[in-house]
Amino acid sequence: MSDATHAFIDNEVKSNDVVLFMKGTPDFPMCGFSGQVVQILNYLGVPYKGINVLDNEEIRNGIKTYTNWPTIPQLYVKGEFVGGCDIVREMFQQGELQAHMTSAGVPVKSNA
Structure with a gap:
């Protein structure tokens, strides 16, 4: 990954x-x-x-290197890698994603 791609990500x-x-x-x-x-x-x-990795091959490959995570999508909250689809879905179902967002200072709808 180029320095410019790493810096962008x-x-x-x-x-x-x-x-x-x-x-x-x-x-x-x-x-x-x-x-x-x-x-x-x-x-x-x-x-x-949302950042579309299909627009840029270097970002598509670079994000995998950035986190050492092989799949897309990748969710970050306050600079921290949360996970891909399975992890996010599991955290959501357990109520952990909502708690994580709230503790990070990210507003979540009250009915969620």
């Missing part, structure tokens, strides 16, 4: 409270796993930034 992760590296966009996910994470974040009413 690092900046996005650290300058956004919640960022999702995904295939497609929040309005038009291009894979089921990305779509599931988008649905969960939308349900929670969490403001987040």
Whole structure:
């Protein structure tokens, strides 16, 4: 991964409270796993930034190197890697994702 790609990823992760590296966009996910994470974040009413890895091959490969995590989507909260689709879904079902967001200072809808 180039220094510029690493710097871009690092900046996005650290300058956004919640960022999702995904295939497609929040309005038009291009894979089921990305779509599931988008649905969960939308349900929670969490403001987040979606970054489409399909737009840039270097970012698509770079994000995997950045976290040493082989799959996309990847969710970050306050600069910390939370996980991919399975982890996010499991945390959501257990109520852990909501608690994690709240403790990180990210507002979650009260009905979530």
